[in-house]
Amino acid sequence: MENIGLSEIILAIVTIDGTQPASGVPVFYAKDEEEREKIALNLARILSGMVHDLENGTYVIVRH
């Protein structure tokens, strides 16, 4: 419960947009939407974060 860690921060980016630049935050490039969702779900579970959709083909994993 009383985790010590970062919150309100983007932990990772999952995208099907190949032009999305990697800059500071880990970026995972997915082949298609299905793979993007799978990666996003796995990352969210691994990092205790939540998946948010930027609606431009990119998901961000944020810990609240």
Next chain:
Amino acid sequence: MGGYVAVIITGLAIGTIGRLYLLRVDYRQYPSYPQGYMVHLALGFIAAFLGSVAIPAILAKEYTAVTFLALAAQQFREIRDMERESLRNIEVTELVPRGAAYIEDIAKAFESRNYLAMLTSLITSAVVEFFKKPLWGIFAGLAVIFILSFFTKRKRLGDIAVVRPAEIFFDGSILCIENIQFMNVGHPDSRRIFLEQGLGVIIEPKDDNARASLFNIGQRQAIAHDVAALLGVKRDVN
């Protein structure tokens, strides 16, 4: 002193019954455990005892005893601290926290109930002493319990506001409840869970007083806690 036994015992009994009457376990699930029950019953008993000896002490011209009553009443303020402390300690383990405002309110209620026990036994013992009829005292005590519990009763949310179900839908990835944009939910599976199992509710205050009450974040947190306690809650715990 022998003549006061009936006075003290009647006052003590009615005061303790008053405390017991207000010690109910309900959806707030507090105090649900037998230990918590015991603590409050014991303190209620002591409060009732203090209330019931006050009149005999005055009549016996034991004025020091009466000043002790005031001193003891101060001690009951400790109850508020005790409750606040214990609720605050379990706060971190709540899936939906009660919030500081709700804890304060619960602590205050527990303190005031001891004063109620004290007042009830005081009035009961006074009636028994002056009218020499224990039965009258019992009725007076029960009346005090009912009147005070009626006046300390708080309003329900439904009294000050209209609570109505509202539609949940997604505008793109934004979760909306009627016209309120709520949060961004990315994963399609998560969205499906919201749509299938979510219950949207809109609370509309009836007047300006209600608006001011509901404006308070503590009130909202308390509502969230009680709703979660009643309906259950689904969230990630890590």
